[in-house]
Amino acid sequence: MKQHDVVVLGGGPAGSTVATLIAAQGYDVVVLEKEHFPRFHIGESLLPATVSIFDRLKVHEAIRSAYILKPGGKWLYGEKEVPGEFALYDRRASFKDHPYSYLVERSSFDKILIDRSMEAGADVRFGTEVTDVISENSRIVGVRCRDEAGVESDVCGRVVVDASGLRAIIPSKLRIRKLAEPHRMGIYAQYAARPTRDDVKAGWFIGQMFYDGWTWLLRLPGDRFSVGTVLTVERFRQSGMTPTHLLERLVAENPLLNEGMTPDRHRISDVIVTGNMGNSSESLSGEGWVAVGDAAYFIDPCYSSGVHLAMKSAEMVADLIMSSSKEAPVASSLFVQYQKDMRQHERTVQRMVDAFYIASRNTSVQKMVTTCQGGYFSRRFVTFVGGDFQANRSYIARVRNYCRIVGSLFGNNPARAPENHPHYLHASSSSAKRRPVVDSGSSRN
Ligand SMILES: Cc1cc2nc3c(=O)[nH]c(=O)nc-3n(C[C@H](O)[C@H](O)[C@H](O)COP(=O)(O)OP(=O)(O)OC[C@H]3O[C@@H](n4cnc5c(N)ncnc54)[C@H](O)[C@@H]3O)c2cc1C
Structure with a gap:
């Protein structure tokens, strides 16, 4: 059987980045992708640290001309705002030359990236689902897949x-x-609607925190918005609502969603649910294989870190593969440092996510965060939310510890519980008894 240099499973941002970089250097690369592009995907808010990867892939111009420039992200904590404007970076930021990013429509963004892989020489097979993994002597040597005619290979x-x-x-x-x-x-x-807030018009990502969860509002090209919420599965069950009912009530009652779009707003897509928020693979590589992007791990998206980590991990793996001999199977030892670096990124982002949820539950922590605006604290924060996760490890550890200490010292000062929180949805006693119905599964992702 023919032995390719690299077999890539999936053609999202991680898969297309690996494929483009390696194929452009003359390697024989196959990408197996079960969908046909363009296809819907969530994850529209990008970070400035990813822009240098767009340059390397030679897709930056296509992205710049198609999407909305994003100057930063802003969090609403009740009545207060915590802005993170990328231009106010710390002097160590990697994105000094391009302190901005983009709000993208993922269907066309992912197509730009995969088209570039094909242009670079990758053999991209759409409509091809990977159904099994093939191992020989404990080494993964390939995969079994099925095309749309049901033919297996x-x-x-x-x-x-x-x-x-x-x-x-x-x-x-x-x-x-x-x-x-x-x-x-x-x-x-x-x-579909028009923006009413100036920051939304200007391309800012806006998030609003509530007890143990958050909502987002961001503009897409053509007077459209991406709207959504992240909450615990337990709270969702307690609400007794279906996902559609819950989202529509949020749009009607949540100040950010309700006031951020013109009143003529109307939903133009299905309501989609992703259930497995936050999961990780115990190992990111082994004999014959390595995982990149969400297949390595997926962290709560409150810092819009997903696409950056997907493309960054893919870039690291592509460089390692190209540094190895073209004649022999790739040794698992090649990815030891990659695993260490990726675990470091994971820990750092996860610590900041922990701090985020501590703040969501405690008004004293919220007060601390909102009064620490300006100067050193803000610049380090901006550098982190811009995508420089590795460079900010000790700062992040300090932030998380402060949040924990303040949270436990003032534990008797919790943010108002969901039942009486104005930004939250609470179930009526009759609806609480109903079992929730998931409108469509994470298979759309
Ligand atoms: C609610 C929510 C909000 C988010 N918001 C943001 C955000 O604002 N910003 C951000 O950066 N990230 C966000 N993310 C995260 C982002 O969606 C992901 O991190 C990102 O898409 C990961 O890219 P990837 O290439 O690793 O995987 P994907 O983009 O998921 O690509 C994987 C590809 O593999 C294909 N595939 C799967 N199974 C098979 C199979 N058996 N055979 C063949 N092909 C297969 C799929 O069709 C898909 O095309 C969000 C995620 C969620 C759930």
Whole structure:
């Protein structure tokens, strides 16, 4: 059987980045993708640290001309705002030359990236679902896949790169995929309307925190919005609502969503649910394989870190593969440092996510965060939310510890509980008894 240099599972941002970089250097790369592009995907708010990868892939011009420039992200804590304007970076920021990013429509963004992979020489097979993993002597040597006519075939390579997103084909097969606690879920849809807030008009990502959860509002090209919420599965169940009902009530009652769009707003997509928010693979590589992007791990998206981590991890893996001999199977030792670096990113972002949720539950922590605006604190924060996760490790550890200390010292000062929180939805006693219905599954992701 033919042995390719690299077999990539999935053609999202992680898969297309690996494929483009390696194929452009003359390697034989196959990408197996079950969908046809363009296809819907969530994750529209990008970070400035990713812009240098767009330059390297030679897609920056296409992205600049198609999407909305994003100057930063802003969090609403009740009545207060915490802005993170990318131009106010710390002097160590990697994105000094381009302190901005983009709000993108993922269907066309992912197509720009995969088209570039094909242009670079990758063999991209759409409509091809990977159904199994092939191992020989404990080494993964390839995969079995099925095309739309139902025809099965095996595809083998010197290394298999798992870029299959939350599906995480190889870690799932090896049973090394673990779900984070507490279980959180995302509920989202697109709306047609015009923006009413100046910051939304100007391309800012806006998030609003509520007890143990948050909502987002961001503009897409053509008077459309991405609207959604992240909350614990337990709170969703307690609400007794369906995902559609819950999202529509948020749009009607949540100040950000209600006031951020013109009253003629209307939903133009299905309401989609992603259940497995926050999960990680115990190992990110092994004999014959390596995982990139969400297939490696997926962290709560409150800092819009997903696409950056997907493309950054893919870039790191592509460089490692290209540094190895073209004649032999890729050794697992090649990815040891990659695993260490990726775990470091994961810990750093996860610590900041912990701090975020501590603040969501405690008004004293919220007060601390909102009064620490300006100067050193803000610049380090901006550098972190711009995507420089590795460079800010000690700062992040300090922030998380301050939040924990203030949170425990003033534990008797919790943010108002969901039942009487004006930004939250609470169930009526009759609806609480109904079982929730999930409108559509995370299979859309
Ligand atoms: C509610 C929510 C909000 C988010 N918001 C943001 C945000 O604002 N900004 C941000 O950066 N990130 C955000 N994310 C995260 C972002 O969606 C992901 O991190 C990002 O898409 C990961 O890219 P990827 O290439 O690893 O995986 P994906 O983009 O999921 O690509 C994986 C590809 O693999 C294919 N595939 C899967 N299984 C198979 C199979 N068996 N055979 C063949 N192909 C297969 C899929 O069709 C897909 O095209 C959000 C996520 C959620 C859930």
